[in-house]
Amino acid sequence: MIKILIVDDDVSKANKIRDVASSFLGGSEFEISTTGTITDAAPFLRSTLFDLVVLDLNIPIRADEEPRSDGGIRLLKELRRRKEWKRPTHILGLTAFDNLAKECESEFDGDLWHIVHYDPSSDSWEERLGRKLVHIVETHSARRDGYSCDLAVITALHEIELESVLELPGNWQKKPIDGDETIYHVGSFTRDDKKLSVVAASATEMGMPAAAALTMKIIENFRPRYVVMTGIAAGVKGSFGDILIADQSWDYGSGKNKFIKRRGSIFEPAPVAIPLSPLLKAKVSYFLMSKKTVREIREGWTRSQVPTELKARLGPIASGAAVLENKPLIDEIVEHNRKLIGVEMETYGVFVAARASKAPRPDAMSIKSICDFGDANKNDEYQAYAAYTSSKFLYEFALSELCDIEHNIP
Template sequence: MKVLIVEDDGDKLRRLYTVLIRSGVKEEDISDVRCSHQARSNLRTIHYDLLLLDLNIPRRLDEAPRSGEGAALLEEISERGKYQKPRAVIGVTAYDGELKSAQPIFNAGLVPIFLYESESDGWEAPLQRWLEYNIATQVIEPSVSSGEYLVDVAIITALERPELSAILDLDWDWKEQNFLDDDTSYFLGQAKRQDGGRIVAASSPFVGMPAASILATKMIARFKPRFLIHAGIAAAVRGQAEIGDVLVADPSWDWGSGKFAIDADKIVFYAAPYQILLREELRGKIRRLASDEERLAKIRSAWKGQRPASVLSVRLGPMASGASVLADGVTKERIRDQHRKLLGIEMETYGVMAAAEFSSKPRPMAISLKSACDFADGQKNDEFQAYAAFTSARVVEILVESYL
């Protein structure tokens, strides 16, 4: 993000730089000028994400500071079309009287004013909180053009329970984060590894591809994750995986994509799916993780409830997504006709993968790790949903902390 500071006091300017950098702004993205004339010149040609404006500044470099000059500059920027209007403005002043007289002008544009105190640092924390909040909510735009990621991993689940709750059981120091412009509750965490990877997790309001795709799109836009992980539960194809096995989609597709037609007086469905492959970098990591039998066995033994007799495995293979819950056994066979090595069937993966595939830059690398809780063959039950959510979450933990 690009920041312009309009400030003529050297010590105050230095301290504003410090607060900005602590809030996540890069020093090379910060510019400063000492008078309103220089500010006008910059604002005619350069678009800034944030303007930090002293209220008591000189009009020109060879003049003394003027009371109200900062407020006058803000009014001029707001009313005249010749200026590149910043996305956000903050007023800063060392004079209480100046703050009170400028308050109506700043309030009219919903612009905050902070009272600077040279003998105290009490003003720094409120300013830093404002900056961090508004950068996170993109009131202030992060450095999108430089292709920067804001978090390391974003995790999406379709259900709050048992899927998201299993993720939040991981020891990642979760803190809930809510935004005024968004009804979704996000959870921010820190991975237990040397570089302390930043994690964000959330669940969709409903099951299905539309809700998952919308949530993925929101999280990509807001948090710009390096990796996007879809975790949770799925149905396995009997003979291809066991209950609790973690199924990694490669490729994924919408099994309902195609057309219905009449052929010999019969309704026939011609499938025409677009398949999204797992990135090769991730495919290699999953293969190494799948060979780590000791750690997978520890996950299985850590579960305190009922568990299946089979050992825990991580399986890489084709995963089909669709809008319907399958419990008839017949539809599954039709889907198997679309890929003879079909590993599993669920309702969201393709939507999440597509959101990442077609997002704006910087694009995350997406992966789906969903554990089998049934076989979608008419014998569907909820007996192993909690176990499957647990194994999915714990494999996500290993992937994030040891491989990503």
């Protein structure tokens, strides 16, 4: 359903806009709302995410007032200021006054929106509006492949991990699902002309079973194109807070336990690794070429003193059923993959669930940060910092690399 809001006090002009929209959207489902003042537009923008707002620049603030030349700009400024409002995907300014268009041009250009000259004696404005509507229709066609959301973010626990995700600028709102006790949070990551629809939730407990169950539910309910797990992990090497992106994951507890005389019980591992998709691996590798983002993430942390430089690396992450405070066991896991960068409890479950879900299947990722090294010195001191670097890296990576035009779903 394509949703359009017309904010214009000229009834005749608003009707012409409606006629143009009906003409170009004849084969699509659409809904058009109309209001004649800035004050009356506010409830619409609080409650509905519009694909397009057609905004008259010379418009009254309230009913029974004269139009103001800064009326349209006032609405734009309110949109930027009020985080609880739903930021439209596109805004098109429409005015018959050339001088007003020039005065307001910079305000629109800052968000890559446009102003169109309205001339009732010409069809030029109709063609430009029509092209914008065609673009919106073509973008919406991405939903026909079955995806309804760009990105799902999963964490093992709400405390610290999901809390860190919800601190990202996403205009988050709770989204209840009938019969489902999980609390989902929906929002969007937005920067300039880039926008990703996002849903986030935490599992009921740590571990692969809970992570896999949540992944299956979030895929079924929201049909995301990407599923990403964030949070904390034990590092094999590196420093506290370092960001670990899994290029593959496996269950290090998978294998066979058997008893041999004179040797006793022995464990023969037989892991089956699930790799990161080649496309996502290439995107991560490209993104990591720039050190600037990681440096800015480190500089953005102001809650406590962290003495080390922040780094990000791509490599294997192993998952298991227990919290590790056992360095010899980590050394054993490393023996089976010398490139191992981290150990944790959920990633493999997320990867399995994404691979086993019904089509269209999402691509799964894991972005976790080091909070300890799985040894006797394990403590909670760096958990908040690790959760922050993990979620912040996801935010920057998503806006940089997951906003391809053909993938973006408004």
